[in-house]
Amino acid sequence: MNEPKRLLLSGDEAIALAARHAGVALGAGYPGTPSTEILEHFSELGGHAQWSPNEKVALEVTIGAAFGGARALCTMKHVGLNVASDPLFTAAYTGVSGALIVVSADDPGMASSQNEQDNRRYAVAAGVPMLEPSDSQEAYEFMFAAIELSERWKIPVLFRVTTRVCHSYTVVQPRAANGAPRPASFERDIRGRVMIPAYARPAHRRLRQKLAELQEWNETSPLNRIVEGGAELGVITSGISFMHVREAAPEARVLKLGFTHPLPLKKIAQFVKGVGRCEVIEEGDPYLVEAIRAAGIPVEGKADMYRFGELDVPRVRRILNNDLSPEPTKPPGKPPQLCDACQYRIVFEALRKQDCIVAGDIGCYTLGVLQPFEAIDSCVCMGASLGVGLGLRHVLPPNQARRVVSVIGDSTFVHSGISGLVEMVYNPPPNGHVLIILDNSTTAMTGHQEHPGTGRTLEHEPTGKVILEDLARSLGIRRVYVIEPHAGTGEFDRLLTDCLESNELAVIIARRPCILIAKQLKQYEDQRCECDAAKTAAPAPA
Amino acid sequence: MTKVTNIVVAGLGGQGVLRGTDILAEVALGAGYDVKKSEIKGMSQRGGSVTGDVRFGDRVFSPMVPAGEADFLLVLEPTQVEPHRYMLRPEGVLITPDAVPADQLPSKKTLNVALLGALSAHLPMAEEQWLAALRAGFAETFFEGNRKAFLIGKGGQKSKVSSLKSKVPAGGEAA
Numbered sequence: 001m002n003e004p005k006r007l008l009l010s011g012d013e014a015i016a017l018a019a020r021h022a023g024v025a026l027g028a029g030y031p032g033t034p035s036t037e038i039l040e041h042f043s044e045l046g047g048h049a050q051w052s053p054n055e056k057v058a059l060e061v062t063i064g065a066a067f068g069g070a071r072a073l074c075t076m077k078h079v080g081l082n083v084a085s086d087p088l089f090t091a092a093y094t095g096v097s098g099a100l101i102v103v104s105a106d107d108p109g110m111a112s113s114q115n116e117q118d119n120r121r122y123a124v125a126a127g128v129p130m131l132e133p134s135d136s137q138e139a140y141e142f143m144f145a146a147i148e149l150s151e152r153w154k155i156p157v158l159f160r161v162t163t164r165v166c167h168s169y170t171v172v173q174p175r176a177a178n179g180a181p182r183p184a185s186f187e188r189d190i191r192g193r194v195m196i197p198a199y200a201r202p203a204h205r206r207l208r209q210k211l212a213e214l215q216e217w218n219e220t221s222p223l224n225r226i227v228e229g230g231a232e233l234g235v236i237t238s239g240i241s242f243m244h245v246r247e248a249a250p251e252a253r254v255l256k257l258g259f260t261h262p263l264p265l266k267k268i269a270q271f272v273k274g275v276g277r278c279e280v281i282e283e284g285d286p287y288l289v290e291a292i293r294a295a296g297i298p299v300e301g302k303a304d305m306y307r308f309g310e311l312d313v314p315r316v317r318r319i320l321n322n323d324l325s326p327e328p329t330k331p332p333g334k335p336p337q338l339c340d341a342c343q344y345r346i347v348f349e350a351l352r353k354q355d356c357i358v359a360g361d362i363g364c365y366t367l368g369v370l371q372p373f374e375a376i377d378s379c380v381c382m383g384a385s386l387g388v389g390l391g392l393r394h395v396l397p398p399n400q401a402r403r404v405v406s407v408i409g410d411s412t413f414v415h416s417g418i419s420g421l422v423e424m425v426y427n428p429p430p431n432g433h434v435l436i437i438l439d440n441s442t443t444a445m446t447g448h449q450e451h452p453g454t455g456r457t458l459e460h461e462p463t464g465k466v467i468l469e470d471l472a473r474s475l476g477i478r479r480v481y482v483i484e485p486h487a488g489t490g491e492f493d494r495l496l497t498d499c500l501e502s503n504e505l506a507v508i509i510a511r512r513p514c515i516l517i518a519k520q521l522k523q524y525e526d527q528r529c530e531c532d533a534a535k536t537a538a539p540a541p542a
Numbered sequence: 543m544t545k546v547t548n549i550v551v552a553g554l555g556g557q558g559v560l561r562g563t564d565i566l567a568e569v570a571l572g573a574g575y576d577v578k579k580s581e582i583k584g585m586s587q588r589g590g591s592v593t594g595d596v597r598f599g600d601r602v603f604s605p606m607v608p609a610g611e612a613d614f615l616l617v618l619e620p621t622q623v624e625p626h627r628y629m630l631r632p633e634g635v636l637i638t639p640d641a642v643p644a645d646q647l648p649s650k651k652t653l654n655v656a657l658l659g660a661l662s663a664h665l666p667m668a669e670e671q672w673l674a675a676l677r678a679g680f681a682e683t684f685f686e687g688n689r690k691a692f693l694i695g696k697g698g699q700k701s702k703v704s705s706l707k708s709k710v711p712a713g714g715e716a717a
Contacts, residue, residue, distance in 0.1 A: 243605065247604045336555070367588065
């Protein structure tokens with residue numbers, strides 16, 4: 001007898017495998033831990049995967065694919081959904097023809113993020129169904145369920161995972177066979193897709209009707225299940241917390257929710273009635289607790305101290321015991337730092353020496369905030385370096401304003417720095433401004449992905465390229481410099497001084513390939529030159 | 543509650559912490575256990591601390607080893623021992639670079655494999671399974687060096703093994 005294959009996959013790998021098995025036609029996203037590997041694996045498995053300049057564009061592209069009747073997957077980390085939220089909210093109104101799965105990979109505890117926002121709230125705010133797998137097998141299975149829900153109710157589905165689901169490896173037994181999706185085809189539906197107020201008003205009502213039907217369906221959905229146990233303690237939980245609960249309270253009766261918006265409130269009420277005491281175990285925001293209590297169902301929630309950081313087995317034990325004593329502090333690990341030979345060190349040394357006020361951004365270079373540089377004064381969100389720097393320049397007295405510099409990476413610049421650069425030209429501060437673009441020809445911090453400024457696709461194939469200095473010049477900025485930072489020459493320092501003293505708008509592009517992938521980058525460049533040479537050598541068509 | 547064996551591997555980015563947990567998880571999976579492996583690797587490329595948890599048994603729930611419940615703690619970098627000691631059970635086994643004679647290793651890069659060898663002396667999986675996982679997990683050219691490092695690590699543990707082996711349950715059911 002053939003035993004089913006047992007694979008050890010991360011949650012990200014499982015999602016990618018399911019997407020491939022389910023015939024997802026297009027995956028788009030922007031790199032962001034812990035979601036990045038989903039599209040990388042999907043591509044390795046032969047899927048059509050693309051990096052978009054940012055998550056808003058990625059979601060718009062996948063909405064387009066889903067309007068065309070195809071199955072589409074959009075991936076991002078939690079803060080990425082902030083960027084993509086504009087299309088998400090209205091896509092709930094328009095609905096889709098095919099399937100649209102939006103993966104939000106949250107990061108409770110901020111292993112590598114600026115905040116630990118809980119994106120389950122987005123499902124409520126936007127009005128979309130939400131699934132939450134608790135391990136890799138469920139990440140695989142729930143993808144098929146998500147696609148079925150999306151196609152049946154013609155609505156985007158939020159597929160919400162967290163770091164411990166994305167990056168934990170658990171056993172997956174894949175399906176033997178999968179149905180092929182319908183071929184893509186355009187069906188005109190003007191009143192459904194064009195959200196002018198006259199059409200949006202009935203669309204909203206249709207959305208609420210869909211959600212009511214989904215809630216009713218959810219009452220008997222196999223995505224939620226009860227693990228039998230004693231009647232004294234009932235626990236309601238979802239996601240990775242379910243696994244911690246099973247270990248921390250093996251004797252408890254557990255209602256495991258997999259389809260967590262709209263909630264199956266009747267099922268929840270019945271479960272609560274059948275147990276003596278019911279505790280809700282969830283990471284982050286008290287989303288479940290608030291929704292269940294709002295429905296008049298009495299449940300216990302965790303103390304406020306447990307909303308910070310991720311949960312684990314010891315913390316779940318504490319919550320169940322209502323232990324409010326101070327938690328043990330873990331010894332700090334060794335923090336990351338800029339690679340020894342990273343050219344950005346030269347830039348940060350210069351900024352520190354000239355006592356600049358630095359509006360920073362998100363990437364490897366954010367490490368310039370640590371010792372020995374301590375050369376970043378603010379870092380808020382992707383692209384904020386431009387706006388924040390300009391805001392400072394507009395209000396500070398001249399002796400301070402003249403020292404303000406914005407620092408951004410190449411990928412972050414394409415993501416959301418371009419509109420900030422337009423702001424710089426459109427509303428120039430009285431003493432000018434200096435933007436430094438740190439261009440290492442890659443999206444480094446997330447694992448060296450390509451982006452529109454590298455001129456290579458996700459699969460490292462040549463494609464259209466954004467030339468940063470040309471872009472800056474096209475906006476009418478006269479002082480645009482490209483420099484390769486070298487230690488010991490003082491060249492970068494002098495250029496920075498010149499720009500700061502000029503009282504004009506200036507863009508300094510500090511360009512040198514990331515040392516960790518310098519060899520690979522050379523290979524890609526050589527391939528591109530061969531490709532171009534072959535094109536020029538070939539005879540022109542008659 | 544069925545017994546789960548908990549192993550934590552710690553070190554710095556670039557030392558092969560996660561590759562070590564890959565091999566370990568592969569061996570446990572092949573032996574028929576339920577296996578879960580978790581890691582925080584957002585900062586590993588920049589020389590930050592890296593920790594990987596591997597748990598195996600008949601049924602594993604949480605992918606993270608609870609603090610104070612690690613049966614084995616492998617640490618590749620001396621500075622990372624104290625920050626991770628809290629993970630270890632009172633009677634748990636700590637395996638550090640001291641467990642292997644560094645001058646006998648084929649190369650410094652095989653330290654992670656050598657420590658896996660030391661760990662293997664305490665676990666019920668057969669040597670052949672480990673060697674098969676090592677062969678599959680690295681380029682063929684590295685196999686001889688890895689095999690040597692693995693056996694050096696294993697050999698160094700002989701005196702410590704007998705009292706501990708009974709604490710680890712023997713082979714799981716195949717799926």
